[in-house]
Amino acid sequence: MMGVSPRELRKIMQAMKRTGLSIEQLEGVENVVIRFKDRELVISKPQVTSMKVGEQTIFQVMGEAEERNLPRGEELTIPDEDVQLVASQAGVSLEEARKALKATKGDLARAIVYLKGT
Secondary structure (H helix, E strand, C coil): CCCCCHHHHHHHHHHHHHHCEEEEEECCCCEEEEECCCEEEEEECCEEEEEEECCEEEEEEECCEEEEECCCCCCCCCCHHHHHHHHHHHCCCHHHHHHHHHHCCCCHHHHHHHHHHC
16 A cells, blocks of 8 residues: 555554455465366466455455366276176175275276175
């Protein structure tokens, strides 16, 4: 707030307190990441200001943003025959067998051992 006298600054701060508004510069922020479904914005060395109004907090972020695409994970396809085999061998439901196969990345033997151990 350059060009504001100390007296004016006190008046401004008092008015802000009466309205319930408080402003704070956040120090030491290295990155701000805004994540979308398929990409993210990364703001390095940002200037971040936090403004509290009642119960709400508003963040103002200034800096240069870099957009990055998020890697797409390959979906593991588990054949129904594998699910049925694991379910029958471990004596569990098809849903439990499918979960175990996903947890073991499709490894039939590990899925059966995993289910029999629980």
